[in-house]
Amino acid sequence: MKILLIGFMGVGKTTVGQKLAHALGQRFIDLDQAIAAHVGQPIPSFFTQVGEPTFREIEANLLERALEQEDVVISTGGGVIETPSCVTLLNRADVYTIWLDSEFSTVADHLLATDEIRPLALQHSLASFFTLWQERQTKYARTANLMVTTDFKTPAEICDEIVRHT
Numbered sequence: 001m002k003i004l005l006i007g008f009m010g011v012g013k014t015t016v017g018q019k020l021a022h023a024l025g026q027r028f029i030d031l032d033q034a035i036a037a038h039v040g041q042p043i044p045s046f047f048t049q050v051g052e053p054t055f056r057e058i059e060a061n062l063l064e065r066a067l068e069q070e071d072v073v074i075s076t077g078g079g080v081i082e083t084p085s086c087v088t089l090l091n092r093a094d095v096y097t098i099w100l101d102s103e104f105s106t107v108a109d110h111l112l113a114t115d116e117i118r119p120l121a122l123q124h125s126l127a128s129f130f131t132l133w134q135e136r137q138t139k140y141a142r143t144a145n146l147m148v149t150t151d152f153k154t155p156a157e158i159c160d161e162i163v164r165h166t
């Protein structure tokens with residue numbers, strides 16, 4: 001089974017993805033880590049240096065490559081639903097796409113509490129970041145086979161909930 005985790009920055013896709021892959025005995029790929037390894041640079045500096053369109057192109061190519069694997073859980077970056085070629089991959093019949101959904105306040109609290117840098121968060125005011133979150137909610141909803149809310153749940157609880165659905 002090919003499982004893709006989608007959702008906004010800071011919802012916990014990587015942590016849940018690792019746990020889920022372990023629970024299902026599948027391989028785990030974190031797309032952001034794959035991109036960083038491919039370009040030889042951390043995502044924040046690379047994203048800022050080359051700009052979003054180039055980043056999205058590489059993201060789409062590496063997502064396609066990751067989907068060549070069988071029995072894999074792939075955590076994606078929050079903007080994967082912004083690129084039509086990625087959306088086509090997410091909608092493939094052999095791909096089960098799970099949307100991890102958090103309230104905006106949960107996302108904002110998490111992003112403020114972490115040291116990890118998200119270039120898109122830095123480029124936006126809180127109001128325009130909220131608008132981005134709202135616009136993406138529609139895109140995640142349109143693409144997902146399953147939606148799991150994450151607010152007030154531990155990664156282990158989210159993982160168990162997904163396993164019950166697969």
Ligand code: S3P
Binds near residue numbers: 080119
């Ligand atoms: C992005 C999310 C990031 C990373 C890049 C762009 C986005 O991944 O891919 O900074 O557009 O939402 P996370 O969702 O893991 O933070």
